[in-house]
Amino acid sequence: MPPKEWLTGLHEAREREAGVPVEPSRKAYAFGLYMDALKEFEDEAARRPAGKKPYQQRWTRYDLERKLEVARDRQQVLETELADARRQQVELDTTVAGLHRQLETAREAGTQDLRRRNEWQQRQLEAASAFVRDLEHRLRGSEQQREEMARTTGHLEAEIRVLQGQVARLIEEAEPARHEREPALTAVMAGRAEGNGDRGAGAGQRDGRGSGGRTYSPSTGTTGTLYRKPPYFTVWRLIGFLLAATALVAGLYLSLAPYQDLRAYQRAQPCVTTVEDATTADCISQETGRVAQKDAYEEGSKDQKKTVYKLVVERASGSFEAFEVDGEVYSAAQEGSAAALKTWHGRVIEIAVGEEVFELAPMGVDFAWRIGLAWAGLGLLLWSLLGDRRFGRFYGLSVFRVAGWGWIGYSFWLFAEEGMGRGSVDLVAVASAACFFLLGAWFLFLFSWSTRGPRSPLWRREGRIALRRRRRTPLGGIRRL
Secondary structure, X not given: OOOHHHHHHHHHHHHHHHOOOOOHHHHHHHHHHHHHHHHHHHHHHHOOOOOOOOOOOHHHHHHHXXXXXXXXXXXXXXXXXXXXXXXXXXXXXXXXXXXXXXXXXXXXXXXXXXXXXXXXXXXXXXXXXXXXXXXXXXXXXXXXXXXXXXXXXXXXXXHHHHHHHHHHHHHHHHHHHHHHHHHHHHHHHHHHHHHHHHHHHHHHHHOOOOOOOEEEEOOOOEEEEEOOOOOOOOHHHHHHHHHHHHHXXXXXXXXXXXXXXXXXXXXXXXXXXXXXXXXXXXXXXXXXXXXXXXXXXXXXXXXXXXXXXXXXXXXXXXXXXXXXXXXXXXXXXXXXXXXXXXXXXXXXXXXXXXOEEEEOOOOOHHHHHHHHHHHHHHHHHHHHHHOOXXXXXXXXXXXXXHHHHHHHHHHHHHHHHHHOOOOOOOHHHHHHHHHHHHHHHHHHHHOOOOOOOOOOOHHHHHHHHHXXXXXXXXXXXXXXX
């Protein structure tokens, strides 16, 4: 039986021949086979006659050597694990020391922050105390001023009573002289009334005051006042003023939020957040949709027909929306083709199909009727302040001026719709707005013809009627006091 070194030499020769080391598992398997063969060989030698037992006890020695090698390998592994454990312990100690330092730092920072908060609260309390003291000082000053004003008011009331007594005495002293002069003054005024009645009545109406005056009747011995209702303060004018003020204030108040939203839309930048945030953030979001359907039809009268182009787009969320676009985008779009969409607060503001881009109007219908309400209120307010007293005139010749006012408002709306967008300005739309503005201005300021000829102002006709009545009855229109 060859010795154990023969097996080691066999493995080394195998490694030289193959060029790669023999696996440890194969070495262990070969050593096991060798030990089994050696044991059988020694058992067979033990059964031989005495004196013929070569290689006895060699298997035992080899087995012990093998166990010793295994024990040494195990010792090396344990030493390696022990070194790793010591290194990990050192790292753990370092980490614990760092955590202790961080804890101390956090405690110090918390203590300093608490101290700063206490100091800030103390300063706030001191400021509040100073404010309360100042309020108390002002309150005492206000009480003193109120008492001083009460004393001053008492003195003024006493002086007013004294002045009233003096005025009453002066009136009593001047009353006999006035009664002596009134007959002569009445005769003079009656002579002038024939020639100056019309001019006097017109002047009274033009400056907003009635043409009434105090007169004396010699036959009855009474004093009267000629009364005429001023044309400026009429029921229709008052109602129009109240409605106009209400419409103007309500329209401006309701238009504030849409106007702020429009200004934010003009300054908006592309969104850099998620899709969920883009529905509420003040930024322009982009998404890709799909053209689901396209349709074109004509509307309008026989002589003035207009072709309407519509696209039904499927958005990224799966919903379908219909949009009215121009002919270029309609021609470039095909069913199933991709459409690039830009949205503002979840509302589509721009559609791009291929190279064609169409910008939707950023100003919605809600903003249109609100600002239209304010514009109508402004027109009604101007009429109530500058128009005449007859409400029928507002629906008579003034209907053309109402149309002109509406056309001017519509032109302003077109200008705003083009100027407050984000894309290029459409010159055709600007020219149309300018035409509407000129037409409305012509109707509003230059349209003044009448089919029945020029009519005299209302105040002048009423003045003539009053003059004829005075001629028939010298004391007509005079009421007793």
